[in-house]
Amino acid sequence: MAGTTTTRLSDPEPGAASDRIVREFAQRLVENGISGLPAGERRVIARVAKRYALARELDIAFEESTTFGDRVADRVAEIGGSWTFIISFVVFIAVWAGLNAVLLHWSAAFDPYPFIFLNLLLSLLAALQAPVIMMAQNRQADRDRLTAAHDYEVDLKAELEIMALHDKLDDLRSREIAALIEKLERLAEKTETELAALKSERAAK
Template sequence: MPHFNDLSQHLFGKPLAELGEIERRILTRAKERRTVATDTNAEFSAELSVGDRLADSIARVGGSWAFILSFCGFLVVWVVVNTILLMTGAFDPYPFIFLNLLLSMLAALQAPVIMMSQNRQAERDRFAAAKDYEVNLKSEVELISLHHKVDDVLLREIAELRADLATLNRQLAQYRHIPDNE
């Protein structure tokens, strides 16, 4: 197996000292014939904290049609109940100040949680893009390596054919110099 510096020069066209971290990792995997892990979701999710998972769950629920429809139902019930009870002492009479307070508090809490989840999704996308780059780079390295192997085989076969042709030419020359006894 060639030395790392030889492999680096052969595959990347530059010495090992000039390779980046990803290129070195790919070179090591290529030399050891290991694959690049491609389950980016599991790999990324393993690093999430409990708060990160909770924020993602809240954003997933808060951004669903089930939440929107159920919250609309809650608002309708709130308004209807307080309008009917208006005559007998509603707990939040029109203009529904307590409901406005609850909605403001919900929005104040929900917005940063959704933003945290969106930021994490952007991080996940960058992480997946980096993994895709590694897989593509490893594939390119393997293709270059295969091209070199095919080229070596072809050059060896051409050399053998030339040697066979030279042998045939010598035999033909000898055959032509043999006197005909007939």
């Protein structure tokens, strides 16, 4: 329904076919109202009718619904996907392995080769980090869907406003043309009257 409606609203081809599509769409809206349209398009039509602005700051609206866990997930994903984390982690593993290799000579290594405790820590980190990053990705997907829906509504409203502006310009141009034609007709009548009077004067002479 949404795709069909958008195609009909944005039909750029003038002529009888385009006029027929517009009339059918308008008649369907008159008969069925806007209840059959998607929620986004109903909201756009309502805002166009009331002259309300549709654009809004999505980041602020999205952050208002963010929980503490969501912010933690975003922060973990931000840190885990940075070169700082990668370099720091490589340095940590190198220090861990080197320190245990040195302490092994004095039999004081707390995690000797093959570093079983380090493997346990890495497995635990991976097990915790993966779902947290997936949570952040899901939030980003929600943000992208919200942005796409908002962009569609703004584009649709702009298209409706442009169509209304075109209608106003066409109406203004039609009235100007009608006024010009009326002036030309009066001028033609005046010219014919003057020519008739001139002919009468010449005939009288």
